Amino acid sequence: MFLQIISDIGATALISVILAVILVIAQRYLNDYGICKININKKREVSVKGGSTLLNSLSDQQIYLASACGGKGSCGACKCQVLTGGGPLLPTEKPLLTVKEQQDNFRLACQIKVKTDININIPESIFNIRKYKAQITEILDYTYDIKGITFKLLEPVKIDFKAGQYVQLETQPYGKVKQKTMRAYSISSKPEDTDSIQLIVRLVPEGICTTWVHKYLKVGDEVRFTGPYGDFFIRDTDADMIFIAGGSGKAPIKSILEHLQVVGTTRKMMYFFGARTEHDLYLTDEFKAFEKVFPDFQYVPVLSRCDDGSKWCARTGYIMPYLKDAIKDPKKTEAYMCGSPGMLDACQKELLALGVPQDKIYYDSFA
Ligand SMILES: Cc1cc2nc3c(=O)[nH]c(=O)nc-3n(C[C@H](O)[C@H](O)[C@H](O)COP(=O)(O)OP(=O)(O)OC[C@H]3O[C@@H](n4cnc5c(N)ncnc54)[C@H](O)[C@@H]3O)c2cc1C
Ligand code: FES
Structure with a gap:
């Protein structure tokens, strides 16, 4: 009886081994596409x-x-x-x-x-997209969950991009994350700075890339990214421009405004920055300063939760109700938006209702 059990187990094990070998061989040949x-x-x-x-x-x-x-x-x-x-x-x-x-x-x-x-x-x-090796030279804490990270290019040493475009950062394995992956981040520095780029990254709880960036990366580390990608850049017209972007969506708008500061513009521009509370505001002085740089620019933070009577409570709730007064001639207005899909959808509906043509609404969804 005992010998019979041992023999059955042995036979089963042998059959399993044979099947496993056949499977490996089959996989090798069936998946060999040459x-x-x-x-x-x-x-x-x-x-x-x-x-x-x-x-x-x-x-x-x-x-x-x-x-x-x-x-x-x-x-x-x-x-x-x-x-x-x-x-x-x-x-x-x-x-x-x-x-x-x-x-x-x-x-x-x-x-x-x-x-x-x-x-x-x-x-x-x-075919113009390249893979870059770069080194972190600065990490700034903009808010409790947003960092600005500057990367000096090591190879190639220069990048050519349009203000508003993005790169794809390659994460390395860390902690329980065993595989590399790629995530998109808009370039927040201006294209005139060809030997480095800055990214603005908001921490997503449990997010693979943002946890790596926020908790693991430090000054001196080398990273890899590909780019530049995307068609979120300003069109060369004389139309008025409405920018709408909250959180890390401020990144490409920063690049665009810093670029316009270099090349100059007289276009009418207004930037609605949506945030929850005062603690989510950042680079406020820098963006307010653009009001003195350009002849017709206004920076308008709108806080969805603001009840402490501070100066930031001037405009509260969502951005949509403020668009009507901002748009003088809808047919001669271009809108540039980026951020969460929900915010983009709601603002797009409002812009269309106000008469801004669909083909003049440009956006990058950070989904
Ligand atoms: C064109 C483009 C440009 C972008 N530019 C920027 C930028 O400049 N700065 C920036 O911080 N991000 C930007 N993003 C978003 C970025 O690519 C990542 O999606 C984001 O950082 C989350 O990556 P993760 O690996 O940390 O999270 P993941 O591991 O991909 O996600 C973890 C979990 O969080 C959820 N999640 C993902 N994103 C969000 C979110 N934003 N809010 C709430 N939950 C989320 C996912 O559904 C998932 O369940 C951009 C995206 C695109 C497409
Ligand atoms: S890379 Fe293919 S769907 Fe995102």
Whole structure:
């Protein structure tokens, strides 16, 4: 009886080992897609080892598509046109692609795997995106949950970007976080400072990247980022400009205003900075000082919770009710907004209701 049990256990263990070996061998051969060719814009061809995502395969070739969520399939930033070789549309892609995009063969590069030769179209501007090595030279505490971090560029030593654009910071493993990931951060310094960039990062409780930035990074550390990305930059017109951004959304507006200070402007501008309480205000003197720099600029903090009668309680609640008086000629107004999707949605609705054309409302959603 005892020998029978031992023999059964032995047989089961042997079968398990054999199955495991077959599985490993099968995986090796079934997932061996060999070398695949990625044809880009019918102009350029790169050869990659099949089996990785399109996003990572391109990144290995120093072609950096935007990937604000780090490849989790939740931001939609990595959209690109896959003409052939992408396989069927996946359920993880559908929610982030409009019907028109699906008809035009747009796909999420972080979701599809390169298993065969593939033909894609990407904007030519992607080829200007570089990977940078940089060193932290300064960390400022702007508020209890917002830091300003300056990075000196080590390699390449210069960056060319438009005020309002963003970079993607690569986090390193720390604590229980075992993998690298990428997150998007708007550049808060002006493009004229070509040998360094500043980012403004708000701590998100339990957030992978912001915890790393706030609790682990220190002056002297080296980091890597890719960029510049995005089309959130001011248009070269004479339209009035309304800026709307709270919290760390102030980053790209800081870059834009510092740039305008260098190049000069006579455009009418107003910046609504939404915050909860007085403790969430920062760089107030610096932004108030822009009122003396530009002929027609106003900095307007609006606090949603302000009941102590301080000077900051002049405008309370949400930003939307204050937009009506700020907009003189809606058809000749451009709006530039960034921050949380909820705030952007609410302000966009109000701007449209006031007659600001949809195509003059520009935004970066920090989702
Ligand atoms: C184009 C663009 C520019 C951006 N620029 C900046 C910038 O200049 N400064 C900046 O601080 N951030 C910016 N962000 C947001 C940033 O990319 C990260 O999403 C954010 O810092 C959270 O990253 P994390 O890894 O710490 O959190 P994650 O680990 O990604 O998230 C942890 C949890 O927190 C939730 N969460 C994520 N973001 C928020 C949030 N903002 N508020 C509340 N809960 C959240 C998630 O749903 C998740 O459940 C930008 C985003 C985009 C797309
Ligand atoms: S990287 Fe965010 S959806 Fe692909």
